[in-house]
Amino acid sequence: MKSRILVGLQFFIIFLMLLPIGSQTQYPFVGAAVLVLGIVIGLLAIKEHESGNFNIRPDIKENCELVMTGVYTYIRHPMYLSVLLSMLGVALIYFTYYELVLYFLLVVTLLVKMLYEESLWKCHNPEYETYISKTKRVIPFVF
Secondary structure (H helix, E strand, O other), X not given: OHHHHHHHHHHHHHHHHHOOOOOOOOOHHHHHHHHHHXXXXXXXHHHOOOOOOOOOOOOOOOOOOOOOOHHHHOEOOHHHHHHHHHHHHHHHHXXXXXXXXXXXXXXXXXXXXXXXXXXXXXXXXXXXXXXXXXXXXXXXOOO
16 A cells, blocks of 8 residues: 555656646756656666566565666666656756755655665565665665
């Protein structure tokens, strides 16, 4: 149930951010570049998953495998980074206080979701502790 709530909240915030409420900024190309970077990171992350191993919810699927190759070599949650960058790009394109507040709520939601997912992985796979010691959560070499 917690997983469904977190994913629902994530998509609701993203939906609100995509509503064309603000006007374009002076630098829409910066926002578009950040958006595209987020999409590329997401595609690279999806590429590393075998069919059926990818899950949008933080729940651990039955018979899933821990992915530690490609972009996962550097960060444990590239899909979260993808969402954060993509939506930062949107927030830059439609720069308003409304967008900033929604982006902050998205960051908090994804952080809670990420911590919940990590707690599940620690219980599911003893290798995860070693993986944690070798990688960062979202920003390579930083966090």
